Every structure is written in structure tokens, then in C-alpha cells.
Amino acid sequence: NAGVTQTPKFRVLKTGQSMTLLCAQDMNHEYMYWYRQDPGMGLRLIHYSVGEGTTAKGEVPDGYNVSRLKKQNFLLGLESAAPSQTSVYFCASSYLTGSSYNEQFFGPGTRLTVL
Amino acid sequence: AQSVSQHNHHVILSEAASLELGCNYSYGGTVNLFWYVQYPGQHLQLLLKYFSGDPLVKGIKGFEAEFIKSKFSFNLRKPSVQWSDTAEYFCAVTPYSSASKIIFGSGTRLSIRP
Numbered sequence: 001n002a003g004v005t006q007t008p009k010f011r012v013l014k015t016g017q018s019m020t021l022l023c024a025q026d027m028n029h030e031y032m033y034w035y036r037q038d039p040g041m042g043l044r045l046i047h048y049s050v051g052e053g054t055t056a057k058g059e060v061p062d063g064y065n066v067s068r069l070k071k072q073n074f075l076l077g078l079e080s081a082a083p084s085q086t087s088v089y090f091c092a093s094s095y096l097t098g099s100s101y102n103e104q105f106f107g108p109g110t111r112l113t114v115l
Numbered sequence: 116a117q118s119v120s121q122h123n124h125h126v127i128l129s130e131a132a133s134l135e136l137g138c139n140y141s142y143g144g145t146v147n148l149f150w151y152v153q154y155p156g157q158h159l160q161l162l163l164k165y166f167s168g169d170p171l172v173k174g175i176k177g178f179e180a181e182f183i184k185s186k187f188s189f190n191l192r193k194p195s196v197q198w199s200d201t202a203e204y205f206c207a208v209t210p211y212s213s214a215s216k217i218i219f220g221s222g223t224r225l226s227i228r229p
Binding site: 033035040041042043044045090092100101102103104105106107108109 | 119124147149151157158159160161164166205209217219220221222
């Protein structure tokens with residue numbers, strides 16, 4: 001199993017450009033998440049999904065959109081990149097056991113720089 | 116608002132020293148608790164988790180954590196650290212019934228002197 005994979009690993013954008021980050025998981029997990037990690041601020045949840053075809057906003061959703069057309073994929077889009085979106089982006093997936101939410105499995109991250 | 120506090124931002128220890136990293140959270144209901152580790156240049160990995168039962172949980176690589184409900188704390192411990200423990204450590208809390216409200220602490224960077 002590859003676990004959670006993310007593409008690309010690195011990207012440099014100019015202000016105003018758009019891009020899509022792809023996350024894929026092969027563990028048949030229902031839940032998928034996008035986080036950004038900034039120094040001294042831990043991980044902040046951008047958007048999440050509790051199943052195919054569903055998405056919801058997290059703590060810092062502004063400037064981002066997501067889609068979950070297939071259970072195994074979760075896409076994060078930046079329509080018009082801004083320097084404030086320079087960050088490391090992590091995707092994660094998780095699953096339920098009964099009614100208890102389990103730990104998250106993280107991808108390797110995408111380092112995005114917006115000039 | 117719910118929050119997770121990790122008061123130690125950077126801890127520097129010598130090899131074989133004992134470690135305790137603090138984690139306090141603010142949430143009144145039942146919670147699931149996690150510690151994750153992020154080695155340099157790598158993604159987060161689970162160290163240990165607490166859902167219910169024995170409040171002293173053991174994880175990988177000799178780490179353990181104790182859940183003290185009355186103090187809203189879930190401190191991470193290791194009796195003797197190694198150079199390879201150099202990493203950033205994140206505490207995370209999620210309400211038992213919610214997948215969307217997982218909250219991470221800001222992290223503690225651990226540096227081990229060989």
C-alpha cells in the first residue's frame with residue numbers, strides 16, 4: 001500500500017496564478033482532510049470530506065476550494081494564489097471504528113511558494 | 116473556543132535525559148487524544164493515541180502519555196531520549212463524536228544533543 005500520496009511535492013507560483021494539489025489514498029478511508037502548516041502555528045484545517053461527493057469548510061477555508069469526486073482522491077484548488085498562501089500543505093485520511101474517529105494518516109506534503 | 120496548548124516550543128536535551136512534553140486542551144466533553152511526530156523533512160506519524168480505558172498509554176519507540184482528565188492534560192514522556200528522537204511533536208484533540216473538529220497544538224521542537 002502506498003498510503004497517502006500527494007502531488008506535486010514542490011511548486012512555485014506567481015501571485016494570481018491557479019493550481020490544484022492532488023491527494024490520493026489507497027486505504028479505502030471515508031474521511032479526508034487538507035491542512036496547511038506554518039511555522040509556530042501547528043496544522044490548521046482548510047477543508048475536509050466525510051465521504052465521496054461531500055466537502056466542508058475547516059478553520060481556514062478562504063481562498064481554497066476542494067472536490068471529492070472519487071473516494072480515493074481529494075483535490076485542493078487555489079483559484080488566485082496570494083503570498084499568504086505560501087505554506088506546506090498536508091493531506092490526511094482517516095476512518096471510523098464503530099462511532100469513534102481514529103488517527104489520521106498523512107501524506108508527505110506539498111511545499112508551495114507564492115511570489 | 117476549543118484549543119490545544121503546547122507550552123514548550125523548543126526543548127533541548129542531552130541523550131539519555133528524560134523527556135516530558137506538556138499538552139493541555141480546552142474541551143468539556145469526551146475526547147480522543149493523539150500525539151504525532153514529524154521527523155525532519157517527513158510527514159506526521161502517529162506516536163500514540165488515547166480513546167478510553169487505562170489513562171496511561173504506550174506508543175512506539177518507548178514513548179508513553181498519561182491522560183489526566185481533571186487537568187485536561189495529555190503529557191508525553193520518554194524515560195531516556197536518543198539522538199534519533201530529534202523531531203517536532205504535535206498533540207491533537209478531537210471531540211469523540213466529530214471528525215471535523217480535530218485541533219492540533221502548535222508543536223514542540225525537540226533537539227537532542229549527541
